[in-house]
Amino acid sequence: MPELIVNVEEVTKNYQRGAQVVKVLRALDCRIAAGDFVALIGPSGSGKSTLLNLIAGLDRPTAGRVEVAGSLISGMDEASVTRWRTRHVGFIFQFYHLIPVLSAYENVELPLLLFRMTRARRREQVLRALELVGLLHRMTHRPGQLSGGEQQRVGIARALITDPELVVADEPTGDLDHQTSEEILDLLQAVHESLGKTILLVTHDPAAARRAERVMRMDMGQLIPESKAAVLLWSEAR
Amino acid sequence: MFKFAALIFKNLGRNKVRTTLTVLTIVALVAIYSFVCTVTDVAKTMMTAHSGDTRLLVQEKWSLPSLFPVRHVPKIAAVDGVVDWTAWNAYAGVVGEDTPIIAGLATRLDNFRAMHSGLEDLDPAILEAWEKERTGALVGQQIAQQIGRKVGQTFTVTSATHPGKNLEFKIIGILPSGIWQLTFFFRRDYYEEATGDRELVNAMWLKVRDAETGKRVAATVSEMFEHSPTQVKVETESAGIARFSGHVQTIVNIITFVANVLLVNMIIAQANSISITVRERRKEMAILKVLGFQPGMILALIVLEAMLVGSISGVAGAALAYATSELNASGALGGTVTILAQFPVPAAFIVRGFFVGAAVGFAASAIPAWNVRKVEVAEVFVRL
DSSP: OOOEEEEEEEEEEEEEETTEEEEEEEEEEEEEETTOEEEEEOOTTSSHHHHHHHHTTSSOOSEEEEEETTEEGGGSOHHHHHHHHHHHEEEEOTTOOOOTTSOHHHHHHGGGGGSOOOHHHHHHHHHHHHHHTTOGGGTTOOGGGSOHHHHHHHHHHHHHTTOOSEEEEESTTTTSOHHHHHHHHHHHHHHHHHHOOEEEEEOSOHHHHHTSSEEEEEETTEEEEEOHHHHHHHHHHO | OGGGHHHHHHHHTTTHHHHHHHHHHHHHHHHHHHHHHHHHHHHHHHHTOTTGGGEEEEEESSOSSOOEETTHHHHHHTSTTEEEEEEEEEEEEESSSSSOOEEEEEEOSTTHHHHSTTOTTOOHHHHHHHHHOTTEEEEOHHHHHHHTOOTTOEEEEEESSSTTOOEEEEEEEEOOSSTTTTEEEEEHHHHHHHHOOOSEESEEEEEESSHHHHHHHHHHHHHHTTTSSSOEEEEEHHHHHHHHHHHHHHHHHHHHHHHHHHHHHHHHHHHHHHHHHHHHTHHHHHHHHHHTOOHHHHHHHHHHHHHHHHHHHHHHHHHHHHHHHHHHHHTTTSSOOHHHHHSOOOTTHHHHHHHHHHHHHHHHHHHHHHHHTTOOHHHHOOOO
């Protein structure tokens, strides 16, 4: 049996909205094996982001277990899960979320500042990451001087810099044109294949979902595993 | 934290206009604060003169100005417990037509340093020059600027206190900054010879071993003149200062209050700037949390950024105050600001400015930083 990177068991997540309790996830189970490239799709409000936040340790479940990269993160305090997250999870955001006053180099380097590491070693790793995403020649540029695609490449480099087991990409092509989206998806695929990273891709885009090896569909707080063919049918029906 | 220096420094350039305005505000306030604190520091030093109880001031009790016969001086100086003494004769007048009245004190040369507070470290070379020059005068900086003279130059005083007895003086030294700015000292023998006044003195200073001896000497001197036509009063230097203090304490309190208000203004100015900055960067703080920055670290980054702005501004403000004070002293400002000359800002204030600015930065950023560290990552990433 392949090693599990993500093991979510009977997870429920509720939010309090005034007097009302909103049930976002309902006794959800989710398993992702090491080295998987999984797409998580579903309509707005289905709970995709909530599940992503739980897996990434950004939120706590109301009930259930969340185990990621061998750690039971649902039982950790905030400081511990923050430390854990630095080492084990890399994030790629829809809107890149780079620090605007830092250069591409400095943005990629940022997570490494939390480690005890010499400057030379940090530099070595940052340059390697920027080379992987094809942005060595733009490393001194600030985000404002980069295109959307370039900024997302920096985001990918930053997500990979700490060599995490799991890379979470939340709508990474949501703010990009078609051609640039394809380039980013190519890069993600390359990262998966060459580095063996486990990738969880949250997306509305069927084209992006097609790149994954496995697709999970969420609807009304429940996870529905679905084949690729079903994804195509779904997208055509839309 | 040095590896985070790039992040801290670069954040200062995020909104250059805002940072510049914040810096300029703090620079201006710290400069004013430096001037104000100099006044209060000098006043407090004067009011707590450490040698106060070992110097006694003897004056005539009833006349204003105090005047008593010089023949009493040796008797008073001979009182058991008196280790040294000097006498003052006041001489005042104008130099030229457009200068204010300047006041001089004729005094003994041989024990000048020992008997005058704040002048104990006067350059011995100046005293040597004074010994050789009978008309020599040690002039306060303020007076030198008022009459437009330098060391080596002469000035003639048209006397207001001794009509017809206009004396010429040669400047042999400038008194250090401090309480003697508006005074000049000259030799007693020159005074007596030039004015012919060998009969009276305005005041006597007695030096005693300790406070207890001072009390005894004061009692003895008072008793000596109890039934004499000349009535004297004897008080310690600190008692005299205390009398002076009593008059100025309220003013010092008000000035201290103003200084504290300035500090509060600085904190408010910077807190306003930081609050705006933190609000704008709320999402960024969430990103840092996602990347693994602990809440305490995010708080520290904000506080350090504020302290950096504060300390740089504080140094600049204090340096501005010091430079202005020095330029004023040198006459380079094209005129003299009296209060700056009397209360010169010392160079040490630049260090104080650093700490004041850093403390202001800390105080200003504490609450905004504390609030932003609690930013919830999940609620920040709102999907459009």
